[in-house]
Amino acid sequence: MSTTGSAADLDRPLRADAARNRELILQTARKCFAERGISVTLNDIAHEAGVGVGTVYRRFADKDSLIEALLATKFEAMNAAAARAAEELDPRESLRLYLMGVFSFRARDRALADAIVRAGRARPSIVLERDRLEQQVATIIGRARDAGVVRPGFDARDLPILTAMVGTVADATREHDPDAWKRYAQVLVDGVLPQAEPDEMVGEPLDRDALERAMQPQS
Template sequence: MAGQKLRKDAARNRELLLKAGREVFARHGLDATLNDVAHYAGVGVGTAYRRFANKEELLDAIRVQQVDEIEEILHQALAVEDPWEGLVLYMEKALALNTSDRGMAQILAGRRTRAELYDASRDRIAPLVNEIAGRARLAGAIREEITGTDLVFIQIACTSVATVVQDGPDVEGRSDVEELYRRYLWIMLDGLRPHREGIAPLPVAALTTEQTHALLRSPLAPEGEEASA
């Protein structure tokens, strides 16, 4: 019975650390430490190191979870009858994950991931992304030259927009600035179409020049000095 309790405690602590790791890395990126994760999870540092030998081992475990989630989104998208709607569902849902989790975005971009684990993840995800693009091409929903890699780089671009917003100050007069990346996603999605019967309405309004400069202004710049634009 004592051994069974220890196994249950070990499993519980591992799940606590995985959940805490995702939240800590989401907020602070991959520079956060395993000690930071342990404190956030409410477990001792020694307990953390018994479950994960180092931060990289924790990141590997988190990556497996993340790939599972992206794969599930891809299967949901492929189950949508309309290929264009499936493509849009994939891009919206995948970006919602990436932009809310800075650590996830860095890991999925290949940052701080062991090459063999990245390759294994790619082998699971890339064929499904290519299938999303391929069936949209066959349906005439996107331009003939569009490939799965184009969808990946659109996500990287939109995630960069989200990172700028996350690193910047609050924008006066705007409560939707965290959704700004979706404006540029829809501009790029429109660019995938071979023809347009109409222009899709953009989901988020543009920032004004003043709001843009307030967002991009370097926090290290002296008061009154703008970051170069």
């Protein structure tokens, strides 16, 4: 991954108009990647932001540089979610809050999985944020394990696959039922944190037409 453009952008003071353009590009890229995934191009982002392609390339040397700049904000958000969950005194509720927070993040952001994969090749400050997140999550799961409220054998390494499962549902149903993922996320959470008396499932099953649309291959 190229880091030259993003590192320079972080270190070099920007004029007010240049700073506004950079923030506009970042906000637009975040929206485009979240909605359409990592295949979005810098030209797409420039068009969506209403700026010239040259403006984008002056701030970011290539798409990898832009993605790396966004990585920092993603990990900051996930670390903040983990910190909020860790404040919950009840170990079961703490882990439930974190799981639903991550699932909600992925439901809104198609590019989350790719961002996590790229983190290992990012600049050291982002790797540190990733490691901090892993430590926070390990602590939350450890508390739940010590309290005997989490399914035996559950591990933080299970989270990426569970999150991908929720993401698949969210991507398939976003157009006609943007909250459908919550019903199936609840099933996963209850599987990780079994209850003696399970809660009633949230939402409603997809009707036949919605189910057929959701099961169509995604372009």
